[in-house]
Amino acid sequence: MNYIFSAATQSLMLTGKAVQVAHKTGVLLPIARCLITGKLLEIAKPAPSFNPLIFPTQLAFGGLQIISSGVQMYQTHSGFKGVRTDIKDTQNAINTGVSDIRKDISAVHSDVKKIQTGVNNVINEVRGIQYDVNGIADGIKSIQQNLGVLQATTALIGVGTIANVAISAASLHQILKLREDVRQMRVEIKDGFIDLKKALKDQGAEILNRIDEVAADIKFEQHRVVLIHAYSQFLAATKLIQQSLLTEPHIRDQGLASARHLLSVALADYRNNQLLSETSALGKLRRMECAWAIEQTIIMTYQIQKQSGAVTQGLKSLQVSIRQDIVDVSNAVQSQEEIDLLYPEISRICTQDLVVLSSWQEQSEWIQSLPASDLKLLESSELSPVPQAMTSAISNFEVPEQKIYEELKPKSHFDSLRDQLKLMASPDLRSKYEYEVVEKAQASGHKALKADVVKQSSDMAIANLYHYFQEA
Numbered sequence: 001m002n003y004i005f006s007a008a009t010q011s012l013m014l015t016g017k018a019v020q021v022a023h024k025t026g027v028l029l030p031i032a033r034c035l036i037t038g039k040l041l042e043i044a045k046p047a048p049s050f051n052p053l054i055f056p057t058q059l060a061f062g063g064l065q066i067i068s069s070g071v072q073m074y075q076t077h078s079g080f081k082g083v084r085t086d087i088k089d090t091q092n093a094i095n096t097g098v099s100d101i102r103k104d105i106s107a108v109h110s111d112v113k114k115i116q117t118g119v120n121n122v123i124n125e126v127r128g129i130q131y132d133v134n135g136i137a138d139g140i141k142s143i144q145q146n147l148g149v150l151q152a153t154t155a156l157i158g159v160g161t162i163a164n165v166a167i168s169a170a171s172l173h174q175i176l177k178l179r180e181d182v183r184q185m186r187v188e189i190k191d192g193f194i195d196l197k198k199a200l201k202d203q204g205a206e207i208l209n210r211i212d213e214v215a216a217d218i219k220f221e222q223h224r225v226v227l228i229h230a231y232s233q234f235l236a237a238t239k240l241i242q243q244s245l246l247t248e249p250h251i252r253d254q255g256l257a258s259a260r261h262l263l264s265v266a267l268a269d270y271r272n273n274q275l276l277s278e279t280s281a282l283g284k285l286r287r288m289e290c291a292w293a294i295e296q297t298i299i300m301t302y303q304i305q306k307q308s309g310a311v312t313q314g315l316k317s318l319q320v321s322i323r324q325d326i327v328d329v330s331n332a333v334q335s336q337e338e339i340d341l342l343y344p345e346i347s348r349i350c351t352q353d354l355v356v357l358s359s360w361q362e363q364s365e366w367i368q369s370l371p372a373s374d375l376k377l378l379e380s381s382e383l384s385p386v387p388q389a390m391t392s393a394i395s396n397f398e399v400p401e402q403k404i405y406e407e408l409k410p411k412s413h414f415d416s417l418r419d420q421l422k423l424m425a426s427p428d429l430r431s432k433y434e435y436e437v438v439e440k441a442q443a444s445g446h447k448a449l450k451a452d453v454v455k456q457s458s459d460m461a462i463a464n465l466y467h468y469f470q471e472a
Contacts (some may be wrong), residue, residue, distance in 0.1 A: 003030040003044035012041070020044075023362040024369060030359070052352040053175070053345065054150075054292055056142035136245060139300065140238045145182045147234065147293045148189035149175060150286055151227055155196050156207075157283045158214040159223060164337055165206045170282065172345045174200075176397040192231025193224075223275055227290075230269035234294060237262035241301060256301045263301075267294045281332040282341055288325040292318065292353075308368045315361040319354060326350070326425035330418055339417050340409075344401035350424045351401075408460050419463040430459070433466050440469035 003020075005013070009032045012018035018041060021031040030044035153175065156166045168174065178199060181187040187199045196211050214220050237259040244255030270291040276284055295318050302310040326346055333339055367375075412420065423430045434454050441449035454462065 002047040002050070003028070004047055005032055005042060005044045009042045021366065023366050025362070027359075027362055029363055029366060031363070046356075050352060051176070052356050053172070053348050054146060054289055054353045055296055055356045056139055056146070136300075136304070137242055140242065140297070143293050143297055144189070144235070144238065145179060147231070147290050148192055148194060149178045149182055150289045150293075151192050151231065152178070152189075152194040152196060154223070154227065154283060154286050155193060155211060155214055155220075157280065157286065158217060159219045159278050159283065160280060161335070162280050162282055162338065162341075163210055163213075166210050167337060167341060169196075169200055169203050169207050169210075170341060171399075172348065172402065173397055173399045175345075176399070180397070191228045192234075193228075219278065223278075226269050226272060226275060230266040230290075233262045233266035233269070234297070237266065238297065241297075241304075245304070253305060256305060260298055260301055263294050263298050267291055267298075270294065281329050281334070281338045284332055285325075285329045285342065285345070288322075288329065292322055292325075295321070303364075308364050312361055312364040312368060315357050315364065319357050319361070322349070322354060322357075323425045327422045327429065330421035330425075333418050333421070336414055336417075339414070339421070340405075342421060343405045343417065344399055346421050346424060347401040347404070348399075412460055412464055413467070416460070416463040416467050419466065420459045423459040423463060430462065433462050437462060437465045437469060440472070441465070444469065444472065 005020075009018060012034065013020065013032065017036055018032050018034050021029045021033050021040075023029055030046070032041040032044070033039070034041050153170050156162075156170050158166075162170070178187065178194070181199060182189060182194065187194050197208055200207050200211070240255050240259040240262065244252045244259065247255060270287050276287060279287065295314070299311055299314040299318065302314060326349070329342070330346075333342065409417070419433075423433060434451070437454050438449060438451050441447075441454075449465070454465075457465075
């Protein structure tokens, strides 16, 4: 993944005064360290072309801010106690200085200088608290928007086989556009859904009729009630997280634990096996995407508490779940129309969202590996994220994955395309397919198809070869 550092940090790197921190595996992290002072300088942002579907990048790439020096800033109530004490001490110093002014004017000047330093420290501390809490709030808001948009499209998909007319309105391109509409407050999320008839008014009468048909379906209404309940639990949890940041440490921890319980209740609703069994492959993916966002929020609560071990384990588990969920969704595909919708979306999840989670995990593991001396240095580093203006939101909603799919679609048949979805998500399954292809190729006299050649082949080539030998 490519990262963007500020011009100042890039200049230090070019002159050999700063370096980009690397994970133990050699993977570069979005963190810059000053070689002169040893301090960490900055958290990079991913390149502007990087636009994952599910996971807000500010949580993953700004995560170090949460874990490092900013963690004390979350103890806001305790912090403000210190602020009040500083102010009181400052006032006492002023009174003392005033009473002694006739005796020693020079002493008064000295006191005033100390007072000003104390006030500046107080101001800086308060600013730090406000900045980090706002950063968490922005991350939560982004998750809420993503979840609301993904859930809303179920009102187009409905229960059972998706209608062809809903294909374009439920596409990856449309999801990205709806997400931006929500972000710009052109569309409002209510009870975890948006007014699709208003948001898609330019899509034509067929789409609007489809929305009405789904709304009138009794079975979908049953699903909708469950999803509304799940979203309400999610909202209650995120509100509790934000409130917990403004309390003393022990109260904060209790609040975060309660939030995790609410999130677990919401997660159970989204992963309700009975409801999932009644939905199409695309409907399953939408529910899974919502579940992944919930799991990300749970991981975030551990990150706030500096529980790097829990963060790392949670991220590993989430990546495994996503890969298995994609395989399960792919197995549920029954039509070419479903593949047309799913392929670009799953491709982006595999090439961008899973990359975000992997990078986040590497950051967490890096923090866990630091000796006590480096952890102390991390605590004292005043990390600053790259200015947001450098990575403004993508507004053209381009979907390169769609173009790639359109190019390979004529070269594969239905079963191969469905397997390609699984191979993208499951390295283990791909290894099995590679082994099968090599075995059959060698037995059939195709000596050029050796293991090293097959290993470097695309998912499309592997799936096509696999089915070719299966049918031979």
